[in-house]
Amino acid sequence: MRSAATGPTTLDQTSPASTGDTNPYGDNHTRSLERKGNPFTRSLNGGRTLSALMLPFFLVRPPSGFGVLTTTGRRTGKTRRKCIHAVRAGNKAYVVMIRPTQAAIEAGSISAWVLNIRADPHVRLRIRGGTFAGVARELRDTAERQLAEQTYCETINPFDYVECTFHRNGRPTRAKIAELHRNWFEYGIPLEIDLQSS
Secondary structure (H helix, E strand, O other), rough: OOOOOOOOOOOOOOOOOHHHHOOOOHHHHHHHHOOOOOOOOOOHHHHHHHHHHHHHHHOHHHHHHHEEEEEOOOOOOEEEEEEEEEEEEEEEEEEEEOOOOOOHHOOOOOOOHHHHHHHHEEEEEEEOOEEEEEEEEEEOOOOHHHHHHHHHHHHHHHHHHHHHHHHEEEOOOOHHHHHHHHHHHHHOEEEEEEEOOO
């Protein structure tokens, strides 16, 4: 877990990723399930490219469990959009900034869209059911994180099976999808968006 301190780019000492005691991806078997050589999931540039390819389709009709997050650039003030896995629960939506590689976990790297939210938490989220204005915040409270983790990891939609093929070898299953999302949640940065009608 991340520290509640404001140091934005480091993991706290209780995180398995920071202690080196545990492989953040679980045992070697779990690590070996990761899809090798997929350029879209193995680097930041690959993730940006994949998001750009999906954006026109997601703007028209995002699949359940996914959406388009719009932030304001912290340096430019321009609108920035990103395709993202977003799970809605009532008037809240949960999203996670993932760290796709071991190096990203160890470095505590942070995506530009999270830095944008830290500078201005007002966002827009296009999901199945409409486009919503919202206020995003990182989850630090243990009880809030547990509720968010349960919602994020146990909600599985049809498009999650497609997503799983980008990240895991073999046939996608509910168990693989839940494990993938739990891994993202644990070693990424989970955020909650309070949705308002737009």
